[in-house]
Amino acid sequence: MDFTLTDDERAVTEAASQVAGAADPWPALAEGGWLDILLEEERGLGYLGLVAEALGAAGVAVPLAGTAVVWPTLFGGSAGARRVGVADSAQELHLPPPSHRGGPDPVDGLLCEDGVGAEAVVVLRDGMAEIHEAFTAEPIGGLEGDGLALLRLEGPAVDRCKDADLVAEARRRAAALTAAEMAGAIDRIATMTAAYVTERQQFGRPISAFQAVAHGAARLATLAQAATWSARLACTSADPSDTSAAKGWISSASAEATALAHQLHGAIGFTEEYGLQRLSKRLRTLRFAFGDDRFHHLALGRPA
Amino acid sequence: MELTFTDEQLALRAEVAAFLAEERAAGSFTPRVDAWITGFDRGFTKKMAARGWVGLTWPTRYGGGGRTYVDRLCMTELLLAAGAPLAAHWFADRQMGPSVLAHGTEAQKERYLPEILAGEATYCIGMSEPQAGSDLAAVRTRAVRSGSGWLVTGHKVWTSLAQHSDYIYLLARTDPAAERHDGLSELIVPLRSEGVTITPIHDMSGAHHFNEIFFDDVFVDGDALIGTEGNGWRQITGQLGYERAGLERIMSTWALFEAMRAEVGDDERRQEELGALEAAARVARLLVFRAAAVADSGRPPDHEAAMAKVFATDIEQKMVEVASQWAGRGARTAGAFGGHLAPAWLIAPSFSIRGGTNEVLRGIVARRALGL
Ligand SMILES: Cc1cc2nc3c(=O)[nH]c(=O)nc-3n(C[C@H](O)[C@H](O)[C@H](O)COP(=O)(O)OP(=O)(O)OC[C@H]3O[C@@H](n4cnc5c(N)ncnc54)[C@H](O)[C@@H]3O)c2cc1C
Numbered sequence: 001m002d003f004t005l006t007d008d009e010r011a012v013t014e015a016a017s018q019v020a021g022a023a024d025p026w027p028a029l030a031e032g033g034w035l036d037i038l039l040e041e042e043r044g045l046g047y048l049g050l051v052a053e054a055l056g057a058a059g060v061a062v063p064l065a066g067t068a069v070v071w072p073t074l075f076g077g078s079a080g081a082r083r084v085g086v087a088d089s090a091q092e093l094h095l096p097p098p099s100h101r102g103g104p105d106p107v108d109g110l111l112c113e114d115g116v117g118a119e120a121v122v123v124l125r126d127g128m129a130e131i132h133e134a135f136t137a138e139p140i141g142g143l144e145g146d147g148l149a150l151l152r153l154e155g156p157a158v159d160r161c162k163d164a165d166l167v168a169e170a171r172r173r174a175a176a177l178t179a180a181e182m183a184g185a186i187d188r189i190a191t192m193t194a195a196y197v198t199e200r201q202q203f204g205r206p207i208s209a210f211q212a213v214a215h216g217a218a219r220l221a222t223l224a225q226a227a228t229w230s231a232r233l234a235c236t237s238a239d240p241s242d243t244s245a246a247k248g249w250i251s252s253a254s255a256e257a258t259a260l261a262h263q264l265h266g267a268i269g270f271t272e273e274y275g276l277q278r279l280s281k282r283l284r285t286l287r288f289a290f291g292d293d294r295f296h297h298l299a300l301g302r303p304a
Numbered sequence: 305m306e307l308t309f310t311d312e313q314l315a316l317r318a319e320v321a322a323f324l325a326e327e328r329a330a331g332s333f334t335p336r337v338d339a340w341i342t343g344f345d346r347g348f349t350k351k352m353a354a355r356g357w358v359g360l361t362w363p364t365r366y367g368g369g370g371r372t373y374v375d376r377l378c379m380t381e382l383l384l385a386a387g388a389p390l391a392a393h394w395f396a397d398r399q400m401g402p403s404v405l406a407h408g409t410e411a412q413k414e415r416y417l418p419e420i421l422a423g424e425a426t427y428c429i430g431m432s433e434p435q436a437g438s439d440l441a442a443v444r445t446r447a448v449r450s451g452s453g454w455l456v457t458g459h460k461v462w463t464s465l466a467q468h469s470d471y472i473y474l475l476a477r478t479d480p481a482a483e484r485h486d487g488l489s490e491l492i493v494p495l496r497s498e499g500v501t502i503t504p505i506h507d508m509s510g511a512h513h514f515n516e517i518f519f520d521d522v523f524v525d526g527d528a529l530i531g532t533e534g535n536g537w538r539q540i541t542g543q544l545g546y547e548r549a550g551l552e553r554i555m556s557t558w559a560l561f562e563a564m565r566a567e568v569g570d571d572e573r574r575q576e577e578l579g580a581l582e583a584a585a586r587v588a589r590l591l592v593f594r595a596a597a598v599a600d601s602g603r604p605p606d607h608e609a610a611m612a613k614v615f616a617t618d619i620e621q622k623m624v625e626v627a628s629q630w631a632g633r634g635a636r637t638a639g640a641f642g643g644h645l646a647p648a649w650l651i652a653p654s655f656s657i658r659g660g661t662n663e664v665l666r667g668i669v670a671r672r673a674l675g676l
Pocket residue numbers: 200202203207210211212213263264265266267268270428429430431432433436437438439461462463464465514654657658659660661662663664667
């Protein structure tokens with residue numbers, strides 16, 4: 001095992017943080033060739049994971065999973081720079097009956113990731129997938145910035161993939177990529193928090209001088225390291241259990257990380273103006289995208 | 305020991321329940337999370353005031369109800385459970401009135417209390433400043449004697465409800481030369497005074513709940529100073545006990561909890577999780593009632609209030625987390641749990657910060673309950 005980034009990986013990380021910092025990262029992602037990297041590079045998902053980390057750290061929401069992962073995995077070609085939403089009927093399966101769930105009834109439509117503003121959608125079903133171009137996507141997210149939509153199809157599929165293995169692989173890659181984006185966001189809130197507790201003075205000293213605060217910052221740093229490496233393993237390994245471990249653990253840890261970061265920031269972190277809340281909201285969105293903690297923990301724990 | 309309600313308390317609860325049922329039927333409010341601090345409705349407050357439910361614990365000779373703090377909890381428990389809009393009188397009823405009663409002169413009691421009792425005066429809490437959060441004794445806002453009154457200059461922050469309030473109850477420095485805990489005093493400042501500027505701060509839900517307030521040579525008359533000059537720190541400790549000791553610290557999210565109960569279904573794991581939350585909430589409730597009993601014994605609750613608040617807000621935050629887990633992806637939808645989950649999630653981080661952070665409150669328990 002080697003935990004050092006190669007020169008290529010470092011170059012990806014640098015380029016990605018520039019892209020993530022662009023006013024509109026989507027065209028920058030397209031121009032940089034990142035949306036098609038899966039088709040061109042054997043380690044494409046590993047690179048994309050680093051891109052997702054940078055986007056996560058910046059708190060930027062783009063439909064990377066649909067366009068750069070799910071579509072090329074299933075259909076072997078490029079989606080161009082079209083924004084692709086993903087509706088996965090299987091992810092509802094672990095949920096209790098809709099009447100108990102508080103969410104919309106999936107019979108009426110499908111929950112679609114990045115459905116808001118999508119130009120095409122991929123619908124994942126049992127062992128098959130479809131591309132749709134005629135649909136309506138009604139925003140139903142409870143938090144700003146959440147692209148979740150209630151999808152209603154308005155015509156037949158324009159293309160289909162009936163290879164169950166590819167469908168499973170598309171799901172796995174989307175989850176791995178999402179784990180990487182979350183790792184980037186957790187790493188950023190850990191860094192922000194460590195910096196803030198060093199800067200913020202109370203009782204005549206930096207609050208990091210109080211052990212309760214220092215321990216909190218240390219725990220956050222630990223969560224960030226664990227998230228980063230488990231997501232990197234998921235994005236570079238072909239084993240679906242690595243992905244479930246990463247997405248399950250990171251999803252669950254994201255709640256702890258967010259709570260800790262807010263606690264250590266005090267009231268300032270609770271304001272709209274301060275950057276922390278955008279990252280907490282993004283983490284909450286991603287926690288429940290492409291399989292949440294329970295979904296992936298069940299996938300790992302269920303007897304084979 | 306008698307850990308159940310008296311007949312008198314049960315009768316009060318029956319009245320409150322009937323009032324709430326009428327108000328609900330008349331559509332006068334919609335239950336929502338955090339309504340005690342965000343539900344601002346002077347009309348509702350006036351209806352409560354007319355029934356004698358504002359200032360319930362205040363002595364009858366000042367127009368109060370002369371009842372106990374435990375009685376007050378019997379009442380507020382039902383109001384909080386209903387998600388009723390209480391913000392127009394909550395702070396004044398909970399802490400400023402008791403502070404004026406404990407430290408004010410007769411003239412001040414006559415001046416300030418009747419308006420609160422009538423549901424006509426809203427107060428906000430002027431403690432925190434940019435450099436004085438957990439370290440409250442670091443406040444820099446100055447009050448300087450000027451003729452018959454005071455000139456106030458400074459900067460408060462995170463002031464909930466200032467945009468709706470008539471008065472701010474201010475902690476200010478009156479003697480910069482004194483040791484920092486000794487140079488502080490409490491003043492009541494009318495917010496419509498010249499020289500007061502209130503600017504909104506938007507919270508992470510985008511709502512305008514709290515504010516920044518600037519005081520630029522604001523003149524207040526001599527009667528504004530409550531209690532003894534230089535004794536503000538000791539006085540405020542009592543006020544903070546009342547601030548922390550209420551059932552709002554476990555019931556901010558009650559509308560969500562009710563929705564969880566309604567949606568628990570047949571899943572045994574969920575039933576167990578709901579039961580664990582309910583068990584912890586009941587224990588928290590006892591700790592809060594115990595703090596009220598301390599207040600009834602004649603001193604403001606202190607470490608009892610700190611203990612209850614940390615314990616209770618932790619459970620409120622867990623409720624939000626458990627509801628999120630149950631809903632899975634549905635947690636992200638605006639309609640989840642009757643529409644209560646998203647707003648509860650957006651305010652949850654503040655539970656363990658507002659009114660004193662968990663770290664600070666644990667310090668109080670360690671020092672003052674255990675002598676550590
Ligand atoms: C929703 C909301 C409403 C509010 N309303 C009001 C209001 O109406 N009026 C008002 O005056 N204030 C109000 N506040 C402010 C509130 O009282 C402060 O936020 C709180 O006291 C903490 O101060 P701070 O935010 O500056 O955090 P800080 O004091 O900077 O704390 C940051 C972190 O450091 C920790 N820390 C600080 N000192 C220590 C220590 N000695 N040991 C261990 N840990 C420590 C804290 O626990 C926290 O985790 C409100 C806050 C919120 C969030």
